[in-house]
Amino acid sequence: MLVFVALGAALNVVGNTAATAAGLPLFIDMIGTCLVALVLGPWWGALVAVVTSFALVPISGAGNIPFAIVGVGAALTWGYGVRQLGLGRTATRYFLLNLLVVVVVAVLATPIVLWLFGGATGHPSDVITAALASLGPVGAVLADNVLVNLVDKVLTGYIALAAARALPPHLIQGAVLPGGAGRGWVVVAATGIAGAVVVLVALRAVGV
Numbered sequence: 001m002l003v004f005v006a007l008g009a010a011l012n013v014v015g016n017t018a019a020t021a022a023g024l025p026l027f028i029d030m031i032g033t034c035l036v037a038l039v040l041g042p043w044w045g046a047l048v049a050v051v052t053s054f055a056l057v058p059i060s061g062a063g064n065i066p067f068a069i070v071g072v073g074a075a076l077t078w079g080y081g082v083r084q085l086g087l088g089r090t091a092t093r094y095f096l097l098n099l100l101v102v103v104v105v106a107v108l109a110t111p112i113v114l115w116l117f118g119g120a121t122g123h124p125s126d127v128i129t130a131a132l133a134s135l136g137p138v139g140a141v142l143a144d145n146v147l148v149n150l151v152d153k154v155l156t157g158y159i160a161l162a163a164a165r166a167l168p169p170h171l172i173q174g175a176v177l178p179g180g181a182g183r184g185w186v187v188v189a190a191t192g193i194a195g196a197v198v199v200l201v202a203l204r205a206v207g208v
Contacts, residue, residue, distance in 0.1 A: 001040055008032030008048040013055050020060075026152045029056070033075050034160035038088075040173050042079025046072040066116055070108045074153070077101045078160075082175040094178045098157035105153060106145035113141050 011032035019028040029052060037045025049071025056064040077100055082088030087097035164177060 001044060004040060005036060005044060005048050005051065008036040008045075009051040009055055011035070012048065012052040013059070016052075016056060017059060025148055026155075027148070028152065028156065030071060030074055030153070030156050031159050031163075033071050034078050034156050035163050037075040037079035038082055038160055038164045038175055038177065039167065039171060041083070041175075042076045045075030045079050049075050063117070066112050067109065070105055070112070073104045073108045074101050077104050078157070079175075082177060086176065088175060088177045091178045094157070094161065095154075098154045099150075101153045101157065102146060102149045105149050106142060109145050110138065110142045113145070114138065 009032055012029045015031050016027060016029035019026050030049070033045050033048045033052065036048045050068045052071060053064045053068035078097065081097040081100065082094075085097075087093045087100070161177060164172065164175075
């Protein structure tokens with residue numbers, strides 16, 4: 001399990017580094033968190049989130065550490081969502097689970113961005129906050145987080161789902177995942193990924 005946690009954190013770091021290098025207004029830093037939360041459970045996913053925040057310090061600075069709480073919130077939502085809440089039983093429920101993660105992440109990240117960073121962290125998504133300045137500091141940062149994570153976390157959730165469904169079933173610790181037997185999970189994952197990519201392309205088209 002600890003090896004799987006380390007691999008999850010490494011996947012997060014690689015995803016975040018790639019997104020930053022490409023200048024995308026996304027984070028792509030929770031694929032490993034989601035995967036481990038789906039496969040092993042919510043608290044293992046939370047551990048991945050914490051390890052990731054510290055692992056990113058040499059790359060992006062200590063400013064990543066406060067956002068560990070955001071990753072923990074997402075991990076607990078994904079992990080408990082596909083277990084106690086039954087939000088992994090159907091494709092529709094899993095989509096709603098990812099939307100719930102978007103809300104949780106936006107609510108947790110907004111005060112951190114406002115109080116610790118003055119409303120801007122230097123991430124490419126700051127341009128969205130600036131464009132929404134008419135909503136006020138809180139409204140602009142919250143709206144930015146919702147819009148960015150609507151793409152980021154849905155994309156993350158379905159990539160992680162595809163990876164989880166590709167693993168041997170006996171490795172899944174108590175979770176019920178959508179997709180059914182055989183290749184059904186491919187359709188579910190591909191649909192979610194395609195939807196997120198469409199939104200990303202639209203954001204890029206309008207200069208975000």
